[in-house]
Amino acid sequence: MTTPAIPEGVKRCPTRQFTLWLAVVGAVLLWGVYAMFLIWYKGLNQTGMNDAYGFALWIWADLAVIALGGGAFFSGFLTYIIGKKELKSIINYAVIIGFICYSSALLILALDIGQPLRGWFIFWHANVHSMLTEVAFCLSCYFAVLTIEFIPLVLENPKLDRIPFLHHLSHNMHEVMAVFAATGVFLSFFHQGSLGGVAGVLYARPFAYREGLLIWPWTFFLFTWSAAAVGPCFTMLVTWLTEKITQKRLVRPEAFQLLAKISGWMLLTYMIAKIADTWYWAAVTAPSKGFSLMDFYSNNPVYGIWILIAELVICGIVPALILITRKGRENKRLLVTAAILAVLGVCINRWVMVLQVMAAPLLPFQDWYMYIPTWQEVATTILPVAYGAILISLAYRYLPVFPHEKELNPGQ
Amino acid sequence: MFPFAFEWVWDISHLVFMGGLWYALSIIGAGMTYCIIKSLIDTVADEAGEGGHGHH
Numbered sequence: 001m002t003t004p005a006i007p008e009g010v011k012r013c014p015t016r017q018f019t020l021w022l023a024v025v026g027a028v029l030l031w032g033v034y035a036m037f038l039i040w041y042k043g044l045n046q047t048g049m050n051d052a053y054g055f056a057l058w059i060w061a062d063l064a065v066i067a068l069g070g071g072a073f074f075s076g077f078l079t080y081i082i083g084k085k086e087l088k089s090i091i092n093y094a095v096i097i098g099f100i101c102y103s104s105a106l107l108i109l110a111l112d113i114g115q116p117l118r119g120w121f122i123f124w125h126a127n128v129h130s131m132l133t134e135v136a137f138c139l140s141c142y143f144a145v146l147t148i149e150f151i152p153l154v155l156e157n158p159k160l161d162r163i164p165f166l167h168h169l170s171h172n173m174h175e176v177m178a179v180f181a182a183t184g185v186f187l188s189f190f191h192q193g194s195l196g197g198v199a200g201v202l203y204a205r206p207f208a209y210r211e212g213l214l215i216w217p218w219t220f221f222l223f224t225w226s227a228a229a230v231g232p233c234f235t236m237l238v239t240w241l242t243e244k245i246t247q248k249r250l251v252r253p254e255a256f257q258l259l260a261k262i263s264g265w266m267l268l269t270y271m272i273a274k275i276a277d278t279w280y281w282a283a284v285t286a287p288s289k290g291f292s293l294m295d296f297y298s299n300n301p302v303y304g305i306w307i308l309i310a311e312l313v314i315c316g317i318v319p320a321l322i323l324i325t326r327k328g329r330e331n332k333r334l335l336v337t338a339a340i341l342a343v344l345g346v347c348i349n350r351w352v353m354v355l356q357v358m359a360a361p362l363l364p365f366q367d368w369y370m371y372i373p374t375w376q377e378v379a380t381t382i383l384p385v386a387y388g389a390i391l392i393s394l395a396y397r398y399l400p401v402f403p404h405e406k407e408l409n410p411g412q
Numbered sequence: 413m414f415p416f417a418f419e420w421v422w423d424i425s426h427l428v429f430m431g432g433l434w435y436a437l438s439i440i441g442a443g444m445t446y447c448i449i450k451s452l453i454d455t456v457a458d459e460a461g462e463g464g465h466g467h468h
Contacts, residue, residue, distance in 0.1 A: 128425040141436045168451035183439050
């Protein structure tokens with residue numbers, strides 16, 4: 001159906017069907033909101049966290065969505081700064097996905113700090129020796145950049161576009177978007193890196209600790225690299241899912257192919273660096289602290305050597321090899337499989353760097369310390385997924401997200 | 413944090429961290445200010461019949 005609020009020349013499902021879909025996803029959202037209010041009202045005792053687990057499911061979710069949202073900054077960098085025009089077909093969607101990921105990360109942080117009303121302390125009473133301060137600064141600023149990148153798209157809604165000032169504002173923001181995109185790349189480099197740096201500087205936790213360059217541990221660079229490699233895979237995956245649900249072609253094949261190729265090479269080079277880092281850590285760094293590799297992968301019910309193989313080989317090398325070969329990229333099933341594996345790989349990496357770090361014993365008389373999240377933590381972690389589904393649905397319905405949709409679906 | 417806050421110390425850490433924050437915020441603020449002012453000028457010019465931008 002078409003209404004004045006729906007972009008010209010494209011078809012969308014009937015309002016009743018759309019409302020029903022929103023109601024289903026909205027129910028999941030409300031469950032998360034209920035858990036969120038319990039946490040804010042009753043406090044962090046609603047979580048499974050304790051003195052041993054100051055970082056838990058939320059921080060993993062934060063790190064994971066920030067890495068997956070990396071598609072926005074990297075696609076923006078390729079489109080506006082390198083000048084890859086093919087990506088214009090997908091850049092709007094990459095920005096929306098990035099916006100959802102970063103707003104979700106900020107929401108989770110608002111829960112995690114326990115006292116959200118004091119959230120501004122980190123800006124005013126900043127600890128300038130903390131990598132997390134840098135993360136907070138860059139995350140907030142980059143969210144502002146993503147909002148600015150999202151606004152012109154919102155203003156292109158047919159109803160809003162009729163208002164002269166908003167029409168000009170959208171046009172003028174497009175004109176200077178390269179400046180915002182460059183600022184976003186600068187901010188992303190530092191906050192993605194510093195999230196890795198937080199783990200790498202923990203010299204009292206040999207599972208996480210890494211050597212590095214000047215003040216930056218190798219994890220600083222690995223986190224940025226992995227986000228740039230896997231972020232576009234997540235963008236492709238969500239786009240493919242949207243195409244399946246809407247039963248339409250939304251993005252030109254060349255945009256997919258280019259993004260997959262760049263992502264594949266980024267992933268392969270990342271994996272080489274990551275394996276080198278793991279080997280050096282296992283052979284030199286950890287033994288220098290009195291640990292062997294298998295100390296970190298035995299005597300516990302969950303963390304076996306399988307997790308390392310899954311991260312590095314199955315969800316690392318395999319998708320990279322698929323994505324760098326033309327045959328792999330051109331086969332949609334293989335392409336999607338590679339994207340899923342890459343996304344899983346980065347999620348495993350963030351899990352390991354947050355939760356396995358906390359679980360591993362530090363002293364000979366200590367045991368592994370396992371953690372089980374409460375339903376409130378699970379509900380608030382699922383909340384961003386429901387929120388993302390709603391925002392994507394609204395954006396797809398009312399905004400011209402895919403500039404080539406009309407051309408790719410001529411029979412509409 | 414501004415240099416007039418009681419916690420401020422004139423050292424390299426404060427200069428780099430807070431300088432970076434204000435630098436990024438300045439670019440974002442200046443960029444948006446430019447867009448808003450230019451849009452106002454374009455809108456007024458349109459209304460005055462002096463022409464304006466076409467659809468992009």
